[in-house]
Amino acid sequence: MPERDFDSIYQAYSRLVYWAAYRVLNDHDQTEDVTQNVFISVLKSMDHIGAMNDAQLKGWLYRVSVNAALDYKRRGAKEVLSDEPVGAEVADPGQTPEDDAVESDVRKEVREALDSIEKIYREPLMMFYFSDMSVLDIAQALEISEGTVKSRMARGRKLIAKRLKARGFDYE
Amino acid sequence: MNDEMRINVSELTPEEEAAIDRILREHANAENDGIDYAAIHDAILRKAREEGISVFAKPAKPAEKGGKAGNNEKPERKAAWVRYALTGLAAAAAVFVIGFAMFTILRDAFGTEKRSGQTAYTPDDGRPADGVVSSAEPAVRTEGIKGTSTPGIATFDPAVETHSTDTIPEPTPIPTEYPVRGGVGGYVELASFTAEPADSTWLIPAELPEYMPYVCSETELFVTAAGKSEEGVSRYECRILRADDSLANASLGIGCASYQTNEFSGTVKYLWRVTEESWLSVEFAGFDREQAEEILLSLPLCDLTALETEAAA
Numbered sequence: 192m193p194e195r196d197f198d199s200i201y202q203a204y205s206r207l208v209y210w211a212a213y214r215v216l217n218d219h220d221q222t223e224d225v226t227q228n229v230f231i232s233v234l235k236s237m238d239h240i241g242a243m244n245d246a247q248l249k250g251w252l253y254r255v256s257v258n259a260a261l262d263y264k265r266r267g268a269k270e271v272l273s274d275e276p277v278g279a280e281v282a283d284p285g286q287t288p289e290d291d292a293v294e295s296d297v298r299k300e301v302r303e304a305l306d307s308i309e310k311i312y313r314e315p316l317m318m319f320y321f322s323d324m325s326v327l328d329i330a331q332a333l334e335i336s337e338g339t340v341k342s343r344m345a346r347g348r349k350l351i352a353k354r355l356k357a358r359g360f361d362y363e
Numbered sequence: 364m365n366d367e368m369r370i371n372v373s374e375l376t377p378e379e380e381a382a383i384d385r386i387l388r389e390h391a392n393a394e395n396d397g398i399d400y401a402a403i404h405d406a407i408l409r410k411a412r413e414e415g416i417s418v419f420a421k422p423a424k425p426a427e428k429g430g431k432a433g434n435n436e437k438p439e440r441k442a443a444w445v446r447y448a449l450t451g452l453a454a455a456a457a458v459f460v461i462g463f464a465m466f467t468i469l470r471d472a473f474g475t476e477k478r479s480g481q482t483a484y485t486p487d488d489g490r491p492a493d494g495v496v497s498s499a500e501p502a503v504r505t506e507g508i509k510g511t512s513t514p515g516i517a518t519f520d521p522a523v524e525t526h527s528t529d530t531i532p533e534p535t536p537i538p539t540e541y542p543v544r545g546g547v548g549g550y551v552e553l554a555s556f557t558a559e560p561a562d563s564t565w566l567i568p569a570e571l572p573e574y575m576p577y578v579c580s581e582t583e584l585f586v587t588a589a590g591k592s593e594e595g596v597s598r599y600e601c602r603i604l605r606a607d608d609s610l611a612n613a614s615l616g617i618g619c620a621s622y623q624t625n626e627f628s629g630t631v632k633y634l635w636r637v638t639e640e641s642w643l644s645v646e647f648a649g650f651d652r653e654q655a656e657e658i659l660l661s662l663p664l665c666d667l668t669a670l671e672t673e674a675a676a
Contacts, residue, residue: 227407301386352379
């Protein structure tokens with residue numbers, strides 16, 4: 192098993208943990224809290240982690256992050272809708288009017304396009320692009336086949352393309 | 364599912380595919396650039412020190428040492444002393460075994476008492492037939508506690524035929540901390556829905572297809588499966604929260620469930636077959652099987668028999 196210290200684990204997997212939690216909470220402040228809690232658990236579990244290979248560690252971290260975020264939400268954290276009906280406009284609770292003005296149109300369009308597609312397609316895309324997980328990692332974390340991961344990602348990309356086109360956004 | 368999603372989306376051209384891929388990557392990188400991971404890292408270390416948790420950080424450079432010892436130095440120094448002590452014990456034991464072995468060899472070779480029958484000592488292989496170790500090296504068998512990487516307990520058994528080793532394995536230090544099971548908090552995840560039990564307005568998950576109608580009440584939300592999904596498998600997950608102990612219904616028979624455990628992710632999953640193509644899935648994170656079943660039995664659950672009958676109708 193590879194030798195790991197906390198800093199190397201954090202450097203390698205902080206994005207994975209952060210975005211796994213964000214997908215549940217959709218709020219950056221809460222996500223930071225949960226990220227801290229997850230890595231505190233990592234510190235407490237260093238002996239246990241030492242027996243894992245990279246793939247196992249990734250799966251463990253992903254699952255722990257999602258569960259920690261759900262637990263955080265259940266314990267009375269500020270309600271933030273994470274699974275909006277398809278097609279609904281999703282307002283980012285972390286955004287202020289000033290942020291909206293400053294943020295580029297591109298990011299806003301892409302973010303809204305991502306939020307608009309079904310979770311079943313959005314989740315593997317976010318795990319791939321935001322959390323730097325491979326198709327195999329995603330398959331293991333979601334307990335589905337690699338083929339299913341690829342097909343869901345492909346469908347998600349198509350839906351995003353359609354959404355962007357419908358909004359008049361020229362992405363090419 | 365709205366009308367837009369039902370429309371078949373045409374295949375993207377390779378150029379469009381590449382463009383979307385690029386856009387998503389750039390978007391993800393931009394989003395990540397806006398997050399101060401370094402500050403989160405510092406906050407974690409600060410919190411760990413406040414809670415007295417040992418941080419397995421890289422050793423400090425010599426120039427950084429000095430002054431008041433930090434929380435990390437004392438346990439590491441103690442672990443080093445333990446290591447030295449155990450190494451010394453191992454060396455002393457090795458000397459004893461070597462001496463004993465040589466004594467036995469010399470006794471057999473030059474002793475006055477002879478064994479009955481032929482001499483058991485064979486000059487060619489140097490190994491007596493009675494199994495006494497003739498190797499100059501000690502017989503060392505190290506056992507570790509199953510399921511953990513440390514510690515190791517060294518036992519010496521001269522009667523065991525051994526493989527010669529060049530070095531005595533260094534004993535692993537006795538851990539000062541053990542992983543905490545369910546350290547994340549341990550909770551019951553039953554589905555992908557999110558709602559507090561006191562909230563009568565359940566979030567309706569948009570990804571449920573039409574053939575999975577749902578029924579919700581103040582205490583439970585359950586979904587029936589009555590068909591096949593695009594992938595050929597119908598699956599539903601039921602979010603059941605206990606709002607009040609007095610509302611507890613008959614518990615679900617654990618005996619009719621299959622379960623899966625995943626030691627590495629720390630999860631236990633139970634599955635009940637509802638129809639030929641659907642099942643109820645309940646997953647526990649941060650609990651072992653015994654704890655999970657205890658929680659499961661305490662939850663109010665819907666009557667699967669009625670559900671199965673309804674699905675079959």
